[in-house]
Amino acid sequence: MRSTRAIINLNAIEHNISIVKQLAPGCKIMAVVKADAYGHGIVQVTSHLSQIDAIAVACMDEAITLRNAGITQPIILLEGFFSDDELAQIIEYNLQTVVHHEAQVIALEKLAQKYATDTTRLDINEVAKPNHPQFQLIVWLKFDSGMHRLGFDDAGFIDAYQRLQGLGFISTINPMSHLACADDIQNPMSQRQIQLFNQVTTNITGERSMANSAGVIAWPESHYQWIRPGIILYGCSPMIGLTGSDHQLIPVMMLASQLFAIKSIKPGDQVGYGSAWTATRETLIGVIAIGYGDGYPRHAKEGTPVSINGKTYPLVGKVSMDMITVDLGEDFSGKIGDEVVLWGDELPVETIAQHADTIPYTLLCGVTSRVKFVWNN
Ligand SMILES: Cc1ncc(COP(=O)(O)O)c(C=O)c1O
Structure with a gap:
């Protein structure tokens, strides 16, 4: 039989998480398991992640796969919802969502209006209805600090924050941003992004998140309350010219x-x-x-x-x-x-x-x- 195999060492993930904790002491960890846990098997990997605080995926299918596999930890949709229909699924599957675009703010406002007048339309269980006293949605509001891919500019960010604050079913708005050049310690971009993120979030409550793996390793000022490591969990270095063993990571x-x-x-x-x-x-x-x-x-x-x-x-x-x-x-x-x-x-x-x-x-x-x-x- 052809013996081509990918052998996944789940214990190495535990080890790598302990390294992440040393690098960013006291931070909460949102483990990034999108794209089938970077090709390692999303269910097998996530089922093994016990020492983390939340899980981040790219899209609804990934989130549903995890919920159907019995994963109960908080799950964040890094790209938010792609259509209004997915809002119902966010509620049904008890997910958290990134909000990075005006269209998403409008969709949330519409949802709030709909449930102010009609409490019967969403065909999901009672607790999941936005007007239910127990229903609370946590959103991660994305600021574009310079990557120019997803997120609001300064004025848009403040505007979206204020509008979301006014929606009764949103319990928490956590500011987030993403580093564009964190793998390169010579590049001044990360410092600039951190500065802009600090400025725009000065008067905003909520727990902040910015650091990917490279941020965890090289940019301590980007750690805030939540870090979002991905590649580092799988034992790889995100840094230019380095390998996982340079950070005591073990390849998974x-x-x-x-x-x-x-x-x-x-x-x-x-x-x-x-x-x-x-x-x-x-x-x-x-x-x-x-x-x-x-x-x-x-x-x-x-x-x-x-x-x-x-x-x-x-x-x-x-x-x-x-x-x-x-x-x-x-x-x-x-x-x-x-x-x-x-x-x-x-x-x-x-x-x-x-x-x-x-x-x-x-x-x-x-x-x-x-x-x-x-x-x-
Ligand atoms: C928003 C966001 N945060 C964190 C990560 C994790 O990045 P890395 O695997 O470099 O740690 C990604 C991955 O691309 C991402 O898109």
Whole structure:
């Protein structure tokens, strides 16, 4: 059987959370598990997150998946609701929402008006109705401090804050913002964003949130009451040029496969599609059962390290859909069937990302369903 596997070490997540707590002591943690927990399995990962205060997802489907799996912790929709219909689901599934746009404020105002006059229209349970004394919605109001993707400018932020404050069913408005360049400690942008966030929230109550993983590591002034770590939980460094072990993090995913063919070639022989690599000496080519059909990056360059029996060998030739080829050298002592690690503890995914001109996020999120996932405690 093809043994291409993603082995997820759930205990490493616990360890990484303890590092996050050391980096941001006293802060509440909103663990970011969007995109299937960065490719690690949203239900398996979230079920294992006991030491955190809330969970952040990108969209309703992710939130519902978690509620249906029995997750009871607070869940925040990082991009808010995409349509008015989703407001009913926010209530039904007891979610918190980011509000980043005027259209969302208007939708909330309309909801308030509707329930001021008609308490029967929402077909969900009694407690979930906005006019019910127990119903309270927590919103995270997003300020655009410079990323210019989501959020209100200064005036829009204050205006939205005041309007939401007037809606009876909104119990809490927490200001939030997002850092654009926190992975680069030389870049003055983060400092500017923090300053602007401080200014706009001076007279505003609510618990503030700004820091992603890079903010947690490099920008303590961005920690406020709530941090929102994502990639760091999975054992990766968000910082330019660093790997998880530089912060004592443990990689959560190991992508592994096996060597399933060894071929002897002569000088001048060419390997793979496009005959893109030519041998300059006699050597052995190892063929490994992983390719872009599994999420191994198609653009991994010649020389990308691949680990076999604890030693690294260079990728040669182009990555195919189901296979890659490595130069084993003349004296290779391993054999067909040997385990191969594409990334994991012994080979940081950050290193592979660098060789493929991408970021570790895309590699982790990109492992396909053809790969067998194994979750270990
Ligand atoms: C709003 C928001 N907060 C936090 C995060 C977590 O970022 P990171 O994985 O870099 O920690 C993300 C991820 O993109 C995000 O969109």
